[in-house]
Amino acid sequence: DAGVTQSPTHLIKTRGQQVTLRCSPKSGHDTVSWYQQALGQGPQFIFQYYEEEERQRGNFPDRFSGHQFPNYSSELNVNALLLGDSALYLCASSTRGQETQYFGPGTRLLVL
């Protein structure tokens, strides 16, 4: 049973560029959440998707957007990248209404 997978594992971009990160949830899960973890910090909630809709959102600007596909996989898009967007981006999946989230290995984004 595959767990949560994310791609790519690492990514280097320059300021102003756009990036797309991908996540496939654990088998049987229908909800995907995205978190940003800056170096030395705890994760910060970005948003959560269920039934292809954004259900709740953390304190992140509109430059951060997402999408969920019918197979429950998800993308995180960040536009107009800033140096401060450099972080580990974590995807977590769960079953709707269930409290436990399972995390992927993350995508490490470096913005130069």
Place this chain on the structure above:
Amino acid sequence: AQSVTQPDIHITVSEGASLELRCNYSYGATPYLFWYVQSPGQGLQLLLKYFSGDTLVQGIKGFEAEFKRSQSSFNLRKPSVHWSDAAEYFCAVDGHSGGNNRKLIWGLGTSLAVNP
């Protein structure tokens, strides 16, 4: 607003010694509480969770945690630490807004080093 405090940024213990990592939370209702572990360059692995019932919960890798409502705490313990336990440990609270929406509020983490 919900918040999680992990007072210890860094802890060093000797292999075989006991361990306690502290976690305090602020939440207006009955919380759902979690401990996750993160090894260098890795994602987050769930160690244990508390939703209700018995306040002492057992997790993987020999970890346990005790929920104390009066102290708003959920401290993680292990009786004998192994070198492989060296990692970053995060406490998290489910700050759900009601219904089925779920999001985790995280502490800043405690970095654990283990001396041989």
